[in-house]
Amino acid sequence: MNYLHVLRKNRLVYFGVVLVVLVLLAAMFAPLISLSDPNEQDILGRLQSPSAQHLCGTDKYGRDVLSRIIWGARPSITIALLSMGISMVIGVSIGIFSAYYGGWVDNLIIRFVDILMSFPTLILGAMIAAVLGTGFYKVILAIGIAFIPRFIRLARAPTLSIRETVYVEAAKAVGASELRVLVCHVLPNAINEILVVGTLWLATAIRVEASLSFLGLGVQPPTASWGNMIRQGVDRLAAAPWLAILPGLAVLILVFGINLVGDGLRDVFDPRFQSPKR
Amino acid sequence: MGTYLVRRLLWVVPTVLCVATIVFFLIRLGAGNPAQAILGTYASSESLEAFRTTMGLDQPIIVQYGVYLSQLIQGDLGSSLITGEPVSNQIRVVLPYTLDLTIGGILLGLILGIPLGLLMALRHNTWLDSTGRVLSLAGISMPAFFLGILLLMLFAVRLNWFPVSGGGNLANLPDRLYHLALPAVTLGLVMTAYITRTTRASMLNVLTEDYVRTARAKGAREEVVIVRHALRNAVIPVVTVCGMYATILLAISPLVEIVFGRPGLGRLILGAIKQSDYTVLQSVMLIYAGFVVVINLMVDLSYSVIDPRIRYQ
Numbered sequence: 001m002n003y004l005h006v007l008r009k010n011r012l013v014y015f016g017v018v019l020v021v022l023v024l025l026a027a028m029f030a031p032l033i034s035l036s037d038p039n040e041q042d043i044l045g046r047l048q049s050p051s052a053q054h055l056c057g058t059d060k061y062g063r064d065v066l067s068r069i070i071w072g073a074r075p076s077i078t079i080a081l082l083s084m085g086i087s088m089v090i091g092v093s094i095g096i097f098s099a100y101y102g103g104w105v106d107n108l109i110i111r112f113v114d115i116l117m118s119f120p121t122l123i124l125g126a127m128i129a130a131v132l133g134t135g136f137y138k139v140i141l142a143i144g145i146a147f148i149p150r151f152i153r154l155a156r157a158p159t160l161s162i163r164e165t166v167y168v169e170a171a172k173a174v175g176a177s178e179l180r181v182l183v184c185h186v187l188p189n190a191i192n193e194i195l196v197v198g199t200l201w202l203a204t205a206i207r208v209e210a211s212l213s214f215l216g217l218g219v220q221p222p223t224a225s226w227g228n229m230i231r232q233g234v235d236r237l238a239a240a241p242w243l244a245i246l247p248g249l250a251v252l253i254l255v256f257g258i259n260l261v262g263d264g265l266r267d268v269f270d271p272r273f274q275s276p277k278r
Numbered sequence: 279m280g281t282y283l284v285r286r287l288l289w290v291v292p293t294v295l296c297v298a299t300i301v302f303f304l305i306r307l308g309a310g311n312p313a314q315a316i317l318g319t320y321a322s323s324e325s326l327e328a329f330r331t332t333m334g335l336d337q338p339i340i341v342q343y344g345v346y347l348s349q350l351i352q353g354d355l356g357s358s359l360i361t362g363e364p365v366s367n368q369i370r371v372v373l374p375y376t377l378d379l380t381i382g383g384i385l386l387g388l389i390l391g392i393p394l395g396l397l398m399a400l401r402h403n404t405w406l407d408s409t410g411r412v413l414s415l416a417g418i419s420m421p422a423f424f425l426g427i428l429l430l431m432l433f434a435v436r437l438n439w440f441p442v443s444g445g446g447n448l449a450n451l452p453d454r455l456y457h458l459a460l461p462a463v464t465l466g467l468v469m470t471a472y473i474t475r476t477t478r479a480s481m482l483n484v485l486t487e488d489y490v491r492t493a494r495a496k497g498a499r500e501e502v503v504i505v506r507h508a509l510r511n512a513v514i515p516v517v518t519v520c521g522m523y524a525t526i527l528l529a530i531s532p533l534v535e536i537v538f539g540r541p542g543l544g545r546l547i548l549g550a551i552k553q554s555d556y557t558v559l560q561s562v563m564l565i566y567a568g569f570v571v572v573i574n575l576m577v578d579l580s581y582s583v584i585d586p587r588i589r590y591q
Contacts, residue, residue: 012412115296118570120529127563130551131304207421211533214423215548234427234537238435245431248424256419263415 016260023254027073036064038071038224050242057242059232065243068224069250075225076254079140079218080205086144088198091151096186098152099159109152116149125208129217139218143205154197158190196265203258210251226251286578290571295347297567301560302346306339333359346560355564356557365561368546373565375445376531376542378454382462383527384520387469392516394470395477396509402482410474417471423533426464430537433460443539461538465527472523473516480512487511514584521577525570 026033050057057065098106116124124146132138162168163186171181212218213227221228226247233244313321313329330336334345349356355365398410434442446457484490485508493507494500532544543562550558 112296115293115300118525118574119567120526122526122529123563123566126532126547126551127301127304127559130559131307203419207419210421211423211530214421214533215536217551230424230427237427237431241431241435244424244427248421248427252416252420252424255421256416259415259419263411 010264012260013264016257016262016264019253019257020261023073023250023257024077026070027077030070030074033070036067038063038067039222049240057240057246059229059240059243065229065246068229069226069247072224072226072229072247073250073254075136075219075223076206076209076227076251079136079143079209080202083140083143083209084147084198084202084205086140087147087151088194090144091148092155092187092190092194094148095152095155096159096182096190099156100163100182100186110156113149113152117153121146121150121204122208122211125212126215126217129212134217134220136219136223139209139212142212142217143208146208147201147205150201151194151198154194155190158193159186162186162189196262200258200262200265203255203262206251206255206258283579286575290575293571294564294567298347298350298560298564299343301563301567302343303339305556305560306342350564355561358558359555360553360558365558368558369543369561369565372541372543372546374448375540376528376535376544378458379461379465379531379534379540379542380524380527382458383465383469383531384524386462386466387473387523387527388520390466390470391473392477392513395474395516396481396504396512398474398478399481399485399512400504407478410478414471414474417467418475420468421533422464422468422530423537425467426461426534426537429460429464445540445542457540461534461540464534464537465531468530469523469527472519472526476516476519477512480515481508484508484512510584514581517577517580517584521573524573528566528569 059065059068094109098109119127121143125142128145129139129142132142168181168185171185176184209218209225210227210230213225214231216228216231218227219225221232229247230244230251233240233242233247236243313326313333313335317325317329327336334342337345346356355369357364358368361368394410398407401407430442434440440460441457444457446453446455448454487508490503490508493503498507531542532548534540535542535544536548543565547559547562549555550562
């Protein structure tokens with residue numbers, strides 16, 4: 001209740017929620033709201049500036065840009081959610097196991113994680129994408145793998161303190177198996193913190209996806225994704241600026257929305273420390 | 279301090295070797311087929327085989343790894359699979375452009391970000407603070423390439439103040455800066471957003487500390503309290519995150535290089551990825567890793583300058 005009270009005072013969080021929900025709804029109901037097929041070409045009507053018929057204009061193949069932006073939300077959101085899901089499951093499992101048992105394996109893992117974490121997520125993602133190849137599922141894997149070290153790190157910290165608590169000792173004393181202690185006692189107590197930060201990393205994941213697609217390492221045309229739409233728009237900045245700017249705004253709105261919510265949540269959980277760390 | 283420095287420097291060696299190993303095996307395990315990529319889809323199997331033999335790609339992976347490591351230890355990064363040119367030459371050509379860009383972005387971020395963050399903390403909970411918070415959050419939410427595109431549109435395409443693309447002539451300083459301006463401002467604004475937020479948060483924490491109250495109580499002038507007592511302490515976390523953000527700037531520099539058509543490490547690595555040029559790819563990754571290690575080292579060492587309480591054993 002206390003959390004809700006603090007959240008209620010923060011108008012910006014509401015604004016963030018509205019932005020995110022709007023984008024999510026648009027993505028979900030894309031077939032209902034987009035006026036035309038995002039891949040339908042109309043060569044005669046190419047590169048039209050925004051008008052009543054095409055609210056966001058048309059691209060070099062005469063495709064409706066608004067429809068493509070709406071449909072483009074789908075790969076961005078799906079990739080971000082699935083990649084975060086994969087890396088959360090793998091990273092948190094490794095992190096909890098490693099921190100709980102400690103020892104040389106833990107030492108080795110944490111050294112390895114530190115080295116991997118010295119690479120920014122985008123570079124790591126680009127390298128993995130280069131190894132795996134491009135395409136929808138490979139991008140999910142690339143971003144997912146790139147985030148695993150972060151989740152290992154994230155899960156370690158609470159596990160280290162939970163390991164020492166009385167209730168873990170009690171559970172062991174009554175004969176609970178190691179697995180039971182981990183799954184029923186350590187994980188539920190660590191998960192809140194992990195979920196909050198994990199949600200924030202969605203914003204980073206969306207930006208990384210857009211960047212990879214922009215670099216040509218992500219979702220491949222003709223499938224619309226915000227990143228590859230911007231890439232195509234860059235070639236025609238002078239003649240058709242809306243091609244790059246509008247999908248860019250879409251990325252900005254979604255990421256900004258998530259960050260607003262995240263900022264508010266951080267204020268709630270730790271009012272003293274408003275870190276921008278991502 | 280001396281022994282600490284030596285130990286830190288020695289630690290660089292295993293780190294870089296570890297990165298080299300990870301990168302090497304990741305790339306070799308990948309799906310890429312350099313022979314096919316270079317000779318084309320219609321190359322005969324004999325020519326593919328011949329290419330692999332010349333480039334040593336037909337050797338067992340462990341042998342290739344050994345060759346790679348021994349070359350690396352001698353400071354030889356190998357030759358490009360595509361052009362046959364030594365990779366170190368290629369890197370030497372583009373490195374100044376990337377360094378200009380990243381260093382320019384960091385400096386701009388510090389010059390703008392620290393005063394802005396300080397101002398916001400001093401005007402806590404006023405309209406200036408709220409506006410700054412929203413703008414800086416928008417700044418970190420904005421994909422760098424999108425910011426670059428907006429600047430490019432406005433200042434290069436519409437107003438014609440700056441060049442639309444290219445890296446300029448390195449020997450000619452005005453031309454170099456002229457081409458650097460927009461890309462560096464792009465990275466600089468991203469950096470400013472990060473630095474502003476960190477400075478503000480850190481300053482707000484410090485301003486509630488006892489020593490700030492003590493300084494005020496003993497009658498120190500407000501400027502002295504802010505600059506000597508508060509800011510000096512508030513800057514320590516800024517330095518830490520500055521190192522972290524410097525690596526992030528390095529990571530997004532390829533995006534900016536693409537938007538502004540600038541040569542640089544990012545363009546080099548992307549080209550290598552698309553052409554499956556293993557040697558260039560692994561070398562540039564190694565250079566990135568080297569940068570990260572050096573940045574982290576510099577951050578650690580700068581602590582003792584900023585905060586005399588920190589003494590390394």
